[in-house]
Amino acid sequence: MATPGRPLIEVLNLEKDYVTGAGVFQALRGVSLNITEGEFVAIMGASGSGKSTFMNLLGCLDRPSRGSYHLSGQDVSRLSSDQLAALRNREIGFVFQGFNLLPKLTALDNVALPLMYAGMTRDERRRQAQAMLERVGLGERSHHTPLQLSGGQQQRVAIARALATRPRIIFADEPTGNLDTETSRQVMDFFSQLNREEGITLVLVTHEADIAGYAQRRIRFQDGRVVEDVTRAEVAA
Amino acid sequence: MIFSSLFETAWHALATHRMRSFLTMLGMVIGVAAVILMMAIGEGAQVMVRESIKSMGSNLFIIMSGASTSGGARVPSGSAPTLTFDDANAISELKDVLAAAPVSSGSAQLIYNGINWSTSVFGTTPDYVVVRDWPMESGGFFNEADVRSGARVVVIGQVVVRELFGGEDPIGKIIRIKQAPFEVIGVLAPKGQSLDGRDQDDIVMVPISSAQQKIHSNAIRNRVRFIMAQAVSEKSMGIAESAITELLRSRHRIGMAQDDDFSVRNLTAIAETAAATTRVMSILLGTIAAISLVVGGIGIMNIMLVSVTERTREIGIRMAIGARRRDVLWQFLIEALTLSLIGCGIGLLLGVGGALLVGNLAGLPVSITPTSVLLAVGVSFLIGVFFGFYPARRAAGLDPIEALRSQ
Numbered sequence: 001m002a003t004p005g006r007p008l009i010e011v012l013n014l015e016k017d018y019v020t021g022a023g024v025f026q027a028l029r030g031v032s033l034n035i036t037e038g039e040f041v042a043i044m045g046a047s048g049s050g051k052s053t054f055m056n057l058l059g060c061l062d063r064p065s066r067g068s069y070h071l072s073g074q075d076v077s078r079l080s081s082d083q084l085a086a087l088r089n090r091e092i093g094f095v096f097q098g099f100n101l102l103p104k105l106t107a108l109d110n111v112a113l114p115l116m117y118a119g120m121t122r123d124e125r126r127r128q129a130q131a132m133l134e135r136v137g138l139g140e141r142s143h144h145t146p147l148q149l150s151g152g153q154q155q156r157v158a159i160a161r162a163l164a165t166r167p168r169i170i171f172a173d174e175p176t177g178n179l180d181t182e183t184s185r186q187v188m189d190f191f192s193q194l195n196r197e198e199g200i201t202l203v204l205v206t207h208e209a210d211i212a213g214y215a216q217r218r219i220r221f222q223d224g225r226v227v228e229d230v231t232r233a234e235v236a237a
Numbered sequence: 238m239i240f241s242s243l244f245e246t247a248w249h250a251l252a253t254h255r256m257r258s259f260l261t262m263l264g265m266v267i268g269v270a271a272v273i274l275m276m277a278i279g280e281g282a283q284v285m286v287r288e289s290i291k292s293m294g295s296n297l298f299i300i301m302s303g304a305s306t307s308g309g310a311r312v313p314s315g316s317a318p319t320l321t322f323d324d325a326n327a328i329s330e331l332k333d334v335l336a337a338a339p340v341s342s343g344s345a346q347l348i349y350n351g352i353n354w355s356t357s358v359f360g361t362t363p364d365y366v367v368v369r370d371w372p373m374e375s376g377g378f379f380n381e382a383d384v385r386s387g388a389r390v391v392v393i394g395q396v397v398v399r400e401l402f403g404g405e406d407p408i409g410k411i412i413r414i415k416q417a418p419f420e421v422i423g424v425l426a427p428k429g430q431s432l433d434g435r436d437q438d439d440i441v442m443v444p445i446s447s448a449q450q451k452i453h454s455n456a457i458r459n460r461v462r463f464i465m466a467q468a469v470s471e472k473s474m475g476i477a478e479s480a481i482t483e484l485l486r487s488r489h490r491i492g493m494a495q496d497d498d499f500s501v502r503n504l505t506a507i508a509e510t511a512a513a514t515t516r517v518m519s520i521l522l523g524t525i526a527a528i529s530l531v532v533g534g535i536g537i538m539n540i541m542l543v544s545v546t547e548r549t550r551e552i553g554i555r556m557a558i559g560a561r562r563r564d565v566l567w568q569f570l571i572e573a574l575t576l577s578l579i580g581c582g583i584g585l586l587l588g589v590g591g592a593l594l595v596g597n598l599a600g601l602p603v604s605i606t607p608t609s610v611l612l613a614v615g616v617s618f619l620i621g622v623f624f625g626f627y628p629a630r631r632a633a634g635l636d637p638i639e640a641l642r643s644q
Contacts, residue, residue: 024545061637061638100553100557104253120238161558
């Protein structure tokens, strides 16, 4: 549970450097922002703007070089890699552009995978995974492998996997990048519904304005800094 | 993370790449089978040598006529018997000697009821079976009186019983040895093979006096080619050996500067050498087999490294959805262990089967000991851990972002 009165995500002066052959590359140059529980945020920016780096930091896949990041009041930079893994498992769900399903596992086993790392028994895992697949409308396809499913279906399996441990935040990195317009619309509608009906916090990285239009708030990155942070109401105004 | 899930995951990964898993396992299969087979053969050879040594009798000397040293113009060993019956008696009187028996040997044709059998005929005294620790199966051995009177009595070995008598009871029957009739008074218990591979049961024994009169026609009266003697204990072997040498030198009136006209051989020492040789051979076989086991282990490491590289993206995905480093480590370690242990299981079956086959077809003595089985399983387990650890640690050390980005 988030500490009362504090935002779910609190970022202050966040910086991230990468050491490359050509020297130190500053991917993030001081980012400060808050995201409260239940928000639906779109992060935009050109490639190289730092949005993916920011996303990796928020998703606890990486640690910042400087600055602080508090998730549910916990200082992420102080956590061990095991604690980060546990946090990713319990609090965070990922949806990727390339779906990132394990090709040799069935849809059911893919969805059940995070539950295995949560320490559930095989039967519990399967029951819960099946329920998740039904929720994304793929209850009938649980024994298909990803290659036997369409792109839209694969992304729904990935969403079911992200939801499996009932996290509070879902990070979606270009989730519609590999999908056609109609399928994209269905996926985005599902995300909106999750956010509206279950209060799941959604952070979406995209470079498409119409996809970003589903979100209530738009944050634009450029050269490692936030250059725009507006709500839909402000955009409309 | 639940342990059974790890095995499930490992099994699934291995089953997905059947051919590769099989080939990787093959290294372990061959290694373990080789260890089991080689140790079975080595152990079997040792058991055989031990049994031969046991059948020989303990703390034995064989005293041969003629010098043992070679070189110069010498009479070949044993060609002119220098030892006498009295030498044997004198040796048996020594403090450190339990008994000594002169032996006159040769081969002869036996006939019973129209059946012929050629075998070796030993002329000796009752002390021979004492020295050799050779019990009777039925009947009795001849006594001192038989030796003194040159009685026509014979004691026969198992092979002779089988060849001449079939199912018949040989006791009391008359057989002809070189035409002379001898009465069978006893049957020797089976002894099996000697160290040099001869069948010790293909033999008959008669009083030495009778042998020299009727059978060993070229024998010089009261002289023998060799005497068997037994020391009272293993510790007294050394003292007994020098006492025998001393005694014979003085009895044969050999001057200080002259060489012995006899040679004393410590059979127990020879047997120990044979046992040591077998042991070395057995260690050598085991070592070669162990090397193939290690090579199998390296094969596992090789494939696991390939597998980690190939599955980098999978590792990234697993980490993103909550796998801790140790979960990834365990996943790959268990995979390596599963490979090595299944390989070990198959190798065990093949090794045991192969050993039994070798035992039956080639007639080699084989012996599968629990030690060799435990050793093979233990070593396979260690190999799985040892060669699985490095690739597993590599997998666990991957950076999740980099791993997710890889193709």
